[in-house]
Amino acid sequence: MKTKLILLIFSLFHFALTNAQETAMSSAEITSFKQTVIAEAQKIKTLKTDFVQYKHLDFLSKEITSSGSMLLKNPDKLLWKYNTPIQYGILFKDNKVLVNDQGKKNKVDLGNNKKFEKINKMIIGSISGDLFAANDFTITFHKNRNQRIAKLSPKTKDLSAYIQTIILYFNDQQSTVSEVQLIEPSKDYTKIVFKNKQINHPINDASFSF
């Protein structure tokens, strides 16, 4: 009886372990995965998704949670909107950035905010898999039982001062990102989990305004 119990615990533990265990992709798997993701990213005309953002700070007992939605219309419109804990939105449109902070609207000129633009593009580019095409990162590819995982490390000091690694998780056989983890040099991180993704559903231009 005791042996059976030990075996059961062991097999459950083993199952949990193998489920979460990561292995490196083979070069054939990498080639096929990259091709699929880039090809799918190129097909994206519009993308609409809800998200939950978890900011992990090591000294806090829980994560700072925000949630909202994201609208993308290629090639140049993007709205990133938080609904909780505060109403806050960033709109990228016509090479300008507009911020709506709880009803207070500000225009941000991209020319003066190159770093701001770079960080945001990095976060946003990671959603559609666009970052694979960029030459700014060293990328390694992994997989576990349910996910395919890409780990991107910035090549330039400019970017690595802000982000140490970006981890993109692709659930099941999806070709767009399900979860992004942005790990900072201090090891604290921001995790963004996407849900209710809708690809190429019509989005009215008027949606890209405050």
Add this chain to the structure above:
Amino acid sequence: MRHSVFSILLLLFLTGCKVYYPNGKENYSAIDTVVQNPYFSGLNEERLYRATIHFYGKELTGMFVAKRISQDDHRIVLTSDLGNTLFDITISKDHHQVNYVMQDLDRKIILNTLVKDFKALTQISYKADYQNLINNQFLSILDGQRYFLKTNDQGNLAIIEITSTYKTKFEIQFKPDSLGKLDSFNIKHHGIKLKMDFVNIPF
């Protein structure tokens, strides 16, 4: 002769710079008591604030946490709304440690200002040397800095005004709720155009 001219000029200069008292020096009398700053004194207590920083016409927003992590230390962190950490500093009474600061903010003058501001914000108690009964105000003199501490009608700390001998450097205003928990606060500088507003948000 030259010596006496110098003495007269010095005397004129010194009498021209009046020692700063917000409510007239005559109203302050010596006292030996302690004024508590309860807002960030709870060990391991976690509250989240939405921060808006105004600096010479520019505005920066984000999430702010100040947590007492041990008997002597507070951890102070500001992140952007998108989540990336802007600064992360551990502050104690006699020293501080910058755990992380974003490149753009990594200037000695900025960090020194932040450390001074947040040290005053999180200092748990002030030993008061003088009291002004008319205005519920105390004066604490510590390491050459003067802290004018004003309490509200409920006896809670409402304002800390940090001054040199002659003028105000910055002030912190606290707005507690009916339970004494800090609803909002702001830090306003007088010599530089810097104002920081913080409003409590659910966590």
